[in-house]
Amino acid sequence: MGGVSEQLIATIQQIGQASPDIVRGYRTIADGAAKIGKLDPKVRELISLAVAVTARCDGCIVTHVDAAVRHGATQGRADRGAWGRHLGQCRRGIGVLGAYA
Numbered sequence: 001m002g003g004v005s006e007q008l009i010a011t012i013q014q015i016g017q018a019s020p021d022i023v024r025g026y027r028t029i030a031d032g033a034a035k036i037g038k039l040d041p042k043v044r045e046l047i048s049l050a051v052a053v054t055a056r057c058d059g060c061i062v063t064h065v066d067a068a069v070r071h072g073a074t075q076g077r078a079d080r081g082a083w084g085r086h087l088g089q090c091r092r093g094i095g096v097l098g099a100y101a
Contacts (some may be wrong), residue, residue, distance in 0.1 A: 005066070008059035042071035 016023040033044070045068035052060035 005062055039090070040071075042068060042073050044076060045071055046073055 012023065033088050034041070039047070049061065049064040049068055052064050
């Protein structure tokens with residue numbers, strides 16, 4: 001996992017240097033969604049993971065798996081979620097989550 005995470009961080013840093021407004025805008029949206037507080041962080045990250053799997057974004061998958069695990073997600077929880085059917089079709093997301101268990 002470390003290699004993908006390191007590549008992702010390097011890429012985000014490059015984007016931030018080239019266009020800091022893009023990274024700042026993304027952070028504003030992400031922070032705003034967290035402040036609303038309608039979803040707990042674990043559920044928000046599991047939904048983000050489902051979106052990342054749908055988009056087939058490896059860096060996004062790694063990022064959201066890491067965040068979901070930090071907020072208490074487990075492989076079983078991802079399997080049972082409302083979005084679990086889609087993740088079940090794409091075992092990649094759950095497999096990555098299972099690697100953290």
